[in-house]
Amino acid sequence: MTAHQDLHPIGDVARRTGLSVSAIRFYADEGIVPASGLNSAGHRMYDVTAIARLELIRTLRDLGTGLDEVRRLLDGETTLRYLLAEHLELVERQDRDLRARRSVLRALNRHDQPVRRAALMQRLVTMSDEDRERLVDDFWAEAGTDLPPDFAERLGTMRPRLPDDPATAQLDAWIELADLLRDAAFRGEVRTYLRDTYTGSAVARMTATPVQEYIHGPNEVMEMILNAYRSGLPADSAYARELADRMARESNEAIGTVDSPQRRARMADGFAMIAEFEDTDHDDWYEATHGRYLALVNAVNGAVPDPYAGTDMGDLGKWLAIALRP
Numbered sequence: 001m002t003a004h005q006d007l008h009p010i011g012d013v014a015r016r017t018g019l020s021v022s023a024i025r026f027y028a029d030e031g032i033v034p035a036s037g038l039n040s041a042g043h044r045m046y047d048v049t050a051i052a053r054l055e056l057i058r059t060l061r062d063l064g065t066g067l068d069e070v071r072r073l074l075d076g077e078t079t080l081r082y083l084l085a086e087h088l089e090l091v092e093r094q095d096r097d098l099r100a101r102r103s104v105l106r107a108l109n110r111h112d113q114p115v116r117r118a119a120l121m122q123r124l125v126t127m128s129d130e131d132r133e134r135l136v137d138d139f140w141a142e143a144g145t146d147l148p149p150d151f152a153e154r155l156g157t158m159r160p161r162l163p164d165d166p167a168t169a170q171l172d173a174w175i176e177l178a179d180l181l182r183d184a185a186f187r188g189e190v191r192t193y194l195r196d197t198y199t200g201s202a203v204a205r206m207t208a209t210p211v212q213e214y215i216h217g218p219n220e221v222m223e224m225i226l227n228a229y230r231s232g233l234p235a236d237s238a239y240a241r242e243l244a245d246r247m248a249r250e251s252n253e254a255i256g257t258v259d260s261p262q263r264r265a266r267m268a269d270g271f272a273m274i275a276e277f278e279d280t281d282h283d284d285w286y287e288a289t290h291g292r293y294l295a296l297v298n299a300v301n302g303a304v305p306d307p308y309a310g311t312d313m314g315d316l317g318k319w320l321a322i323a324l325r326p
Contacts, residue, residue: 007036007046142188144156144194147198159297160301163302176296225244228243229316235322236322247320264324271321
C-alpha cells in the first residue's frame with residue numbers, strides 16, 4: 001500500500017478537483033475511482049493518480065459526458081480522443097440548433113404578431129437546399145418578368161447560398177430575406193423597380209449580356225476609372241478622357257459593334273441616364289427593393305464586397321458621360 005504521506009484526505013481532494021465530497025464517495029462506491037487507501041481512522045485517502053482521474057471526470061461531466069461513457073473511458077473500452085470527438089460533434093450540433101433558435105426569436109421579435117408567424121419562421125430556418133433554391137427561383141420568375149431574358153437570368157444568378165454551418169448573422173439575414181421573397185408586395189415592388197429602371201430607356205442598352213460581362217467581369221480599365229473618379233480627377237481632364245476612350249473601344253469590341261462617335265454619344269447618354277435616376281428618389285427605391293435583396297444575399301453569403309460599394313453611381317455616370325463626349 002502507498003505510504004500515507006503520499007495520500008490525500010477526501011476533503012483536500014474535493015478542493016483540488018472541484019468535486020463535492022459526496023460525488024467523490026459516489027465514484028468510489030461505483031468502482032469508477034476507488035480510494036487509494038485508508039488512514040488509521042478508516043477514512044478514504046487518494047493518491048495523485050486517483051486525483052488526476054477525478055479531475056478528468058470533473059472536466060468530462062462539465063462537458064455533459066454521461067457516467068457510462070466516463071466508465072468506458074476509465075476501463076479502457078474507448079479512448080479520450082474518440083470520446084472528445086463525439087462530444088465535439090454533439091456540442092457543434094447543439095450550437096447550430098441554438099443559433100437557429102436565436103435567429104427565429106430575433107425575427108419573431110420584429111413582427112407585430114409573433115405567435116402567428118412562429119411556425120413560418122421555423123420552417124424558413126430549417127429549409128433544405130432544394131426548398132431555398134425553389135423559393136429564389138419563384139421570386140425571380142416573377143420579379144424578372146418584364147426584363148430581357150438574358151438580363152433577368154443574370155440577375156437571378158445573384159442568390160443566397162446558406163453554408164452548412166452558418167453564423168448567426170447569416171441566419172438572421174436568410175430569415176429576413178426568405179420572408180421578403182414570400183411577400184407578394186415585395187416581389188411586386190422589385191418587379192416594378194426593375195422594369196422601370198432597365199426597360200424603355202437608354203439605360204436598357206446597358207443590360208445586354210456582353211455589356212454586363214464587360215462591366216462586372218475582370219476589367220482593368222473599369223478599376224482604373226473608379227480610382228480616377230474617386231481621386232477627384234476632373235471628368236474633362238486628359239487622363240479621364242483617355243480612360244473613357246479605352247473603355248469605349250474595349251466595350252464596343254466586347255459587344256461586337258463598330259466604335260464611332262455616334263456609338264459613343266449613345267453610351268454617354270446611357271451613363272447620363274443613370275445620373276438622372278440617381279438624382280431622384282430612385283436611390284431610396286433601390287435600397288427598399290433590389291438593393292435590399294442584394295444586401296441580404298451578401299449578408300447570407302459573406303460575399304466579397306462589391307467594388308462599386310460606397311460609390312455614388314449617379315455621380316460616376318455623370319463623370320463618365322462628360323469624359324466620353326468630345
